[in-house]
Amino acid sequence: MLKIKRNSRALAILAILLIAVAIAPSAQSYPFGVSGVQNDGCTCHGQSPSEEVVPSLEGLPDELEFGATYTLNITFTGGPSGTDPGATALGGFHLWVSAGSLAPVDDKVKANPDGSVTHNGIDNEDSGQGNDQTLWQVEWTAPSEGGAKFILHTNSVNGDGTSGGDMYGRLTMDVGPQPTEQASGLTVLATAILLMVMITLGCVLWVFYRQSPDAFAWENFWPWFSDFITSTDHKKVGSLYMVNGLFFLGVGGLFAMIFRIQLSSPGNDFLTQDEYNQFFTMHGTTMIFLAAMPMIAGFANWIVPLQLGASDLALPRLNALAFWLNPAAAILIFSGIFSGQGADTGWTGYAPYIVSHTAHSGATLWVAGQILLVASSTISGINFMTTFCTMRAPGMGWMNMPLFSWSMLIATLMLFISIPAFGIGLIQVLLDRTIGTVFYEVAAGGDPLLWSHLFWYFGHPEVYVVVLPAFGVISEVLSTSARRTIFGYKSMVFALAGIGIIGFIVYGHHMFTSGMSPLLRFVTMLTTMLVAVPTGIKIFNWLQTMHGGSLVYRTHTLWALGFLVTFTLGGISGMYFPAIAMDLHLHETYFVVAHFHYVFVGGIVFGLYSGIYYWFPKATGRMMNEKLGILHFMTGFISYNLIFWPMHRLGIQGMPRRQHTYFITTDEYFALPPETADWNMMITIAAFMFFASNFILVYNMISSGLRGRKAPSDPWGGWSMEWMVTSPPPTPSHDPSNLPNMKFAEVHDDGDPGLFGRLIEWMMIPEDGGGEEE
């Protein structure tokens, strides 16, 4: 026992270290002015700093004495100042300091509310106007510890009363000990990713050790490990997929955390524009292609053959190949990040930017990696389609397939019909970027819209590809938890198929602002609105399933209920976009970000979490810790909504997405109100909470997987075929010479309402009148 504790402690310390590494640099970043005053100068005359105007700041000591007061002389030379003999004004200045306090010496200088000082424009008889000077004096009281950073702007004015021809100069000075250089966002990220790789490998070792602590020996490790990585068994490949998916969910989260630090306050400079572009590109790519897709494939691998009553998938070795293409592609996709030249094209990789010389060199390997992922999806698509068509247990007709299998069938069909278009587009881009073909080279007549069409022909079905399996999970979980069959099974299947068909004819709504044909815009507007019909059918069927059943509140049920709320909200906000006029307004704002995160996280990730809690006992033979599960749901659900709900508001206020910062100024174009900064700070804090809450899941999976209560073969009273085999399932999953028979759907064995359910039961007035004795 002692050893186990020590190991858990080491793991916790590593996790804390990881978070610390990610957060530490932000603690050292410089303070900044809200309106970016130290970058843009005072309300300076002239558009940009001029080299002709040379400001100088004298009176600072070489050795700073803490707490002492210094008199500083501010002067400047050059520019139009003084060239006109009858000038009414000579110049002005603005001095900002990061620490200590500034005070005017005489009334030629005034103090600003933010602690900076500037010239006094008011006419004073004895000292003259503050802006009729080229020399000012201020007093600076040094801080009691640490150094300071000065930013001085001086205006050189021509004195004719207008600002034409005026120019300004900028000077920065450091005095005393300076804070250490902050690490660049990329360095933080690279360190964190490498740490995560090491932690993951450490976890693998630990899991191996825990399997048989007494027989632990290095000689046994390689056979165990190589058996895993060469396995073609659908369960082991599924586990590999899940590890891969969860790992990249963490990496994608890291990207988000780092750029949330950047966005937490206006005008922040934690990330440069260039870094920010790479971060949001890699965040999108990682989350969709390296986290969501592998996790879905993981579920499909684990569950589909078990549900269909098959012994394995149809093509086991190709299944393993489809998995191994994922990490192989990830290496290519991430290589740019480690060279500091990661892809900065957005996850859509829009042409012509992606083939232009300004795009980062990492975009080439990003494209190459995506090609491998396309190959992976194609291979697994073939595999799953074949499995669905050929390996259903005897007697299982199409309309007897469980809904998770149905959702995977539709998703797979959509995926592998649509993804070749993306693959061909990628190959064209790769060749454009390497050997010099001109598919998207505008100078040679290349059409950027062609890329958009090829991409979104795949890209829109893709979002259904990732959300349909979540629908499937929710259907399974809700019907099991409500202890009844799913309401309207056939309509559920037809709704899935309807989404599958409509999903192919709506992609134009991603291109409303791209200048495509107005007629096509109108058509896609109508078809997109049509998607709400089958989706609505599903939502109402789930509601009716719960209404007609008797719900128990297990952890997976909680996530499914959370899914219903957030996915419906995401669906409703999605209905704003097909309306062309509304879309033109909301395009490229945080409203879009809020919408697709409500669908992606609130829909897909919640659905997958629900699936993890639901099928974990089946996969490992161990029950998960329900208390930790409820804690995970509570923290996750609340912090998740705190992140994305305010984004709707930010979007309507006009905060643009894909931009590395924002300003709350009175500027006419980007007039974001001051509370925008507060909302963003809250979002960032909530984002860190959400990020942290997911470690509860990881901890729960590892600890429950090793030490959890032994699971029976059907812990939840589910009735599809995966519950008929032992937990964990044997290999092959179903005996091919003795394939299973179907069970009556009405039979539900489990009546335990769960920890949370007992709480609710305790709060409810029982239907029999409170159980009081007559």
Add this chain to the structure above:
Amino acid sequence: MSYGGHDDDHHDHQHSHWGPHDWTHGHGGAPHNSWAPIMMAFGASFFLLGFTKVFTQTWDDNADLWTYAIHSSEVGILIAGLAIFFAGITVFWRQDWSHDGSYEAKSEGTPFRTIDIRKVALWMFLMSEMMVFSSLFSTYLRYRTGFDNCEALFESGLFVEGQSCWLPASYFIAEGGYHQENAHAALGFMPDTLIPGAINTFALIISSYTIVLALKTAKDASLSDAERNSKVGKYLLTTLGLATLFLIFKMVEWFIGFEIGHGEDALFHSPSLLADGFTIHASEYTYCHEWDHHGGADHAGACAAGSSAIFDIRMAASTFYVTTGTHGVHVFGGMVALFYMVIKAFRGGYTPENAVSIEYFGLYWHFVDLVWVLVFPAFYLY
């Protein structure tokens, strides 16, 4: 057969992860462990990494142009990637080597009941392949219909020098490019430059026939084993030969060109597209609308006065090379598979009980032929 349900059990019978697989043991016949997937995946990854290192373009700020380079010294990763990939395929094949058809997995569910699972999978694969070529044809249609034809543009007179327009490959191959205009029509009824493409078309169609003959022979139980092995092997070898011929003529047509005789006396003269100047970098192609057969410095004649213009024909070239190139890669993939099948056939791997592998390869091969039948008119004739 035991289905103990524990991997510990399984290990006792575990055969090498490198192959060959013991098909009499196991579950549904499929190998349970294999190094092939991980090798093939990372091999492909290294290959792509090497590809981007070998073929690079850099932006020249002064000229405002891309400059292209082939860094042959960087070819190491590319070759290593290919080597790992093909080593993976070899492992895959070693495991398949012992497959003799007695463990063919059959479909359980409707509508494919009793049909081989592999056959369904192959049709699924062809479905996605259709989407691959549909995407390429979409690109072709978009640009072909969206561009002005160079000849029509010249005739209209409404062009600017250096304008991008569409000069189809068929202009060089079938309609009268620079060399062809002045070459002998050796066969009389088609331009010399169309000959490689024409030979290729027939080579592929004949190879579709030979693969069917291989299948028919392999299923023929009336033959003795030795006779059947020899005949099946030879038919497969012929198919492989025809595929090789196809790729050789492709290279001739793209890069090499050939002539019989020389200069003025050439009986047959079919220059390569490269020599014609039809390349993906042809941003300043000198287009000639009318040839002067009488004057001119060399035997090929020169452009008539006032009938030349500079055009950017890169898009037509990109579309042509990438579409036909993708088809060529599919032919190459078929050759790799044929290589394995030829060896297996001569060693007696295909029997009436185990002939379906040839059939399933044949499905793919017919598909590749069919694509060529669409590619050929779209790119070579029109």
